[in-house]
Amino acid sequence: MRSQLxxxxxxxxxxAGTGPAWAQDQQQPVxxxxxxxxxVAETPxxxxxxxxxxxxxxxxxAARDPYATVGLTTCSAVSRAVQELDALLGPDFDLGEVERKxxxxxxxxxxxxxxxxxxRGLIREASGAASAERQLQVAIFAGATRRGFLKGLGVQRGxxxxxxxxxxxxxxxxxx
Numbered sequence: 001m002r003s004q005l006x007x008x009x010x011x012x013x014x015x016a017g018t019g020p021a022w023a024q025d026q027q028q029p030v031x032x033x034x035x036x037x038x039x040v041a042e043t044p045x046x047x048x049x050x051x052x053x054x055x056x057x058x059x060x061x062a063a064r065d066p067y068a069t070v071g072l073t074t075c076s077a078v079s080r081a082v083q084e085l086d087a088l089l090g091p092d093f094d095l096g097e098v099e100r101k102x103x104x105x106x107x108x109x110x111x112x113x114x115x116x117x118x119x120r121g122l123i124r125e126a127s128g129a130a131s132a133e134r135q136l137q138v139a140i141f142a143g144a145t146r147r148g149f150l151k152g153l154g155v156q157r158g159x160x161x162x163x164x165x166x167x168x169x170x171x172x173x174x175x176x
Contacts, residue, residue, distance in 0.1 A: 075159035
């Protein structure tokens with residue numbers, strides 16, 4: 001049964017192709033990727049570290065030095081840097097209510113495909129896929145840290161949004 005499901009997933013990958021799924025994935029923030037059929041079918045390849053998502057350069061730079069100020073001499077430069085991070089990370093908390101996305105059909109399907117792989121955790125560790133996922137999470141955290149730093153820099157310099165928070169104070173409601 002498991003080998004049939006795994007075979008079906010790999011067949012779906014070959015039939016569907018990975019180009020359109022990859023292109024769609026690159027347009028979504030890295031923190032909000034909702035798997036489509038192509039991404040679900042790629043799950044075994046990502047577990048084997050054959051298919052790699054990669055870490056965008058902006059997040060790699062944030063991980064190297066989240067507090068760098070080189071080139072941030074104007075409010076427009078700070079705004080551009082914040083907008084680059086917004087495109088990768090999704091909206092920041094300063095915009096008010098943040099919607100938490102629960103289980104989507106794509107995430108459930110990805111989980112099911114991943115569950116049919118025996119010893120998945122060991123395979124991901126041995127292949128390097130788990131390490132790559134941890135590196136991505138560190139880069140996402142560094143990007144969020146950098147965005148907060150940039151907005152603080154914007155407040156200090158008297159910049160307008162998006163170089164500073166939309167609201168300087170106020171609570172954020174998180175919807176379920």
